[in-house]
Amino acid sequence: MKKVLIISPYFPPSNAADMQRVRMSLPYFKEYGWEPELVVAEEIYSDMIKDSLLLDSIPKDIQVHQVKAFSKKWTSKFGLGSIALRSLFFYRKKVNELLRDKHFDLIYFSTTQFPVCILGPFWKKKFGIPYVIDIQDQWHSEYYQDKPKSERPKKYWFSYRLNKYLEPIAMRNVDGLISVSEAYINTLKTRYPKLVNKPCSTITFGAHQLDFNIAKxxxxxxxxxxxRDNGKINLVYIGRGGFDMQQSVSLLLKVFKKGIDQNADGFKNIHFHFIGTSYAPKGSGIPTLMPIAKNLGLTDYVTEYTDRIGYYQSIDHLLHADGLIVLGSNDPDYTASKLYPYILAKKNLLAILHLKSSAAQILEECNAGLLIPLDSDADRAFDALKSYLNKVKLKVTPSTKWQEFEKYRSDYLTKKQVNLFNSIISTN
Structure with a gap:
């Protein structure tokens, strides 16, 4: 059996989006001929919300090594809050020890804490081990360059320059790429022509039925x-907010306002709940979606809860909602990995997405919900929302094509990862 060493700074019980691919794949790696070991940062160094139930989804026979990190209390004084930067020295030391003492066929970086990936070429040169990087988000991105400063992420000036410097170091000798978006891979191939001949695979996050069993x-x-006993029809969106989501929520609430103004049937008793919209520490998040509701005079129909909630708490909210809403980014390359739990919840689903996004394609392919394209005109969007609210009111069972959905389940997508691993090993 071949062995893969997985680098993922965030790991359960930390509820971080970027460790979900690894977590969902762990039950299946051995089935496909690969034994995984992980190196993660100790949870005390993670400021992500914790969900101890996540540990129930990890196979007990998986070996997990932990590394320390410099305290954020001190490093943040120098603008270095990232767990990747804080743990980099300790990762180098620990993995050096592991690679000296054990045999591994491949190193797999699966994280959005990208600075740790610069250790890939170092370990490859020192120990001769190929490495793969999982591009779950854009590392160096030009997306915010033409945006006003008010819409840019915190510490954007520093992170933009750091990413522009570090990305080439990791990409220069990488042996393969996995990405949630084909567009991300194409961008990297344009920047680094050598990648054209490297194994690359577009693999979305998986739908993990085990999580629903644990949640229930x-x-x-x-x-x-x-x-939940508020006498309303409760429509739930769980996920981040942000300025790139404002176009989709604006479209949703503007056509909802039209229904309210026209006293349309099925509109009056609705309440939208936007949950976990900020990554800021508890109680300090700044609403980015609620201001739109205020401007439209819809504060009686909308509530934004900026605090993040636990992973299984999120699933529980999906299961108990009357209907579900998926908001998408105005960035066509954005991939809404949260789509799969929404589909598995088997509730009536309304999604407002860029038509070029993979989420829009998956939703339509599986007939899993009603899609309003981000560029829809008001009349088309209004008709779609009215149809959706009628289905929610009547509790119509979604007509999802589950056979089409099979290829998005976590076991199938783990096999796709392993296929890429095997192709790299066969050429090294």
């Missing part, structure tokens, strides 16, 4: 962020 078994532990 522990439903009594999940506290709702809103009163």
């Amino acid at each position: 078994q522990n439903s009594s532990l999940s506290e709702s962020v809103y009163n």
Whole structure:
């Protein structure tokens, strides 16, 4: 059996989006001929919300090594809050020890904490081990360059320059890429022509049925962020907000306002809940979606909860909602990995997405919900919303094509990762 060493600074119980691919793949790697070991940062160095139930989804026989990190209390004084930068020295030391003592066929970086990836070429040169990088998001991106400063992420000036410097170091000798978006891979191939001849595979995050089993078994532990007995039809969106989401929420709420103004049937008793919209520490998040509702006079129909909630608490909210909303970015390369839990919840689903996004293609392919394209005119969007609200009110069962959905499940997508691993090993 071949061995892969997985680098993922965030790991359960930290509820970080970028460790979900690894977590969902761990039960299946051995089935496809690969034994995984992980190197993760100790949870005390993670400021992500913790969900201890995530540990229930990890196979007990998986070996997990932990590394320390410099305290954020001190490094943040110099603008270095990233767990990747804080743990880089400790990763180098620990993995050096592992590679001296054990045999591994491949190193797999699966994280959006990209600075750790610069260790890939170092280990490849020192130990002769090929490495793969999982591009779950754009590392160096020009997306915000033409945006006003008010819409740029915190510390953008520093991160933009750091990413522009570090990305070439990691990409120069990488042996293969996995990405949630084909567009991300194409961008990197344009920047680094050598990648054209490297194995690359577009693999979305997987749909993990085990998570729903865990959530249902522990439903009594999940506290709702809103009163479920409020006499309203509760429509739920769980995920980040941000300026790139404002176009989709504006379209949604403007056509909803039209229904309210026209006293259209099925509109009055609706309440939208936008949950976990900020990555900021608890209680300090700044609403980015609620201002739109205020401007439209819809504060009685909309609530934004900026605080992140636990992973299984999120699933519990999906299962208890009357209907679900998926908001998409105005960036066509954005991939809404959260789409799969929404589909598995088997609720009526309305998505507002860029038509070029992979999420829009998956939704339509599986007939899993009603899609409003981001560039829809008001009349088309209004008709779609009215149809959706009618389905929610009547509790119509979604007509999802589950056979089409099979190829998005975590076991199938783990096999796709392994196929890329095997192609790299066969050429090294």
